[in-house]
Amino acid sequence: MLSFAILAILLIAGSVGVISLRQPVHAALSLVATLMTLAVVYISLEAHFLAAIQVIVYAGAIMVLFLFVIMLLNVADREDAKFAWMKPAAYIVGTLTAIGLVANILQNPMPALNSESINNILNGGSAEAVADVLFNQFVLAFQLVGVLLLTGIVGATSLVQHKALAVKHEEELANG
Structure with missing residues (x-):
């Protein structure tokens, strides 16, 4: 349980770094750290296939694509007066989205999974179990x-x- 708490703290710290770092490359590297930590969580759950896909696809290929776009667009750290309204609007939209998500979770709680469902879903993180859940449910x-x-x-x-x-x-x- 302590290991999950440590991993959760690392995941939260990495996620906060993604949204709070001002340099796009630093934020992307924080996202890589978050994705790698999530792969460790998958390994601790014995979902080795999911961990491998997490590292190869997300931490590897997708992040290379993100960094390529960041470098290609040459994003500068600047504040334009004509876009000053976007920051408060983003806070408002984010807050309303969070309130809506919490209200939805409170009104429609997810049914509890039984141990057979969990074993089928995390059956070693096999590709068959993942595909069954992904393409059916x-x-x-x-x-x-x-x-x-x-x-x-x-x-x-x-x-x-x-x-x-x-x-x-x-x-x-x-x-x-």
């Missing part, structure tokens, strides 16, 4: 996550393309 959520990822890719591509067109236009104006 959570198929809609799985598809929505796919749409969300596709939306993020399209948005990132359009941002980069828009910036590239602006730079090309500036070069054409400079060259006359």
Whole structure:
């Protein structure tokens, strides 16, 4: 139990680092530390497949993609007056979302899992058990996550393309 408490503290500290660090690269590295700690939690639950996927896919490939986008966009630490309203709006939206989540949890508590369900889900973190739960019970959520990822890719591509067109236009104006 002490090990889970220590891992929980590390997860919370890493998560706070992700949202509070001002440098995007530092926040991304804090996210890597959080994802690696989560992999340790999976290992302690004897879900070795989930731990391996956590390290390979999320801490590896996804974080390389995040860092690539951060470096490509050259995100500067600046405060624009025209975007000053976004910070209070983000706090309001975040607070309302948290209140809504807590209210939903209090009104609709999850049914308790019996030991057979837990053993099936965390059966060594096998790919078969994960696939069974993912593609039978959570198929809609799985598809929505796919749409969300596709939306993020399209948005990132359009941002980069828009910036590239602006730079090309500036070069054409400079060259006359």
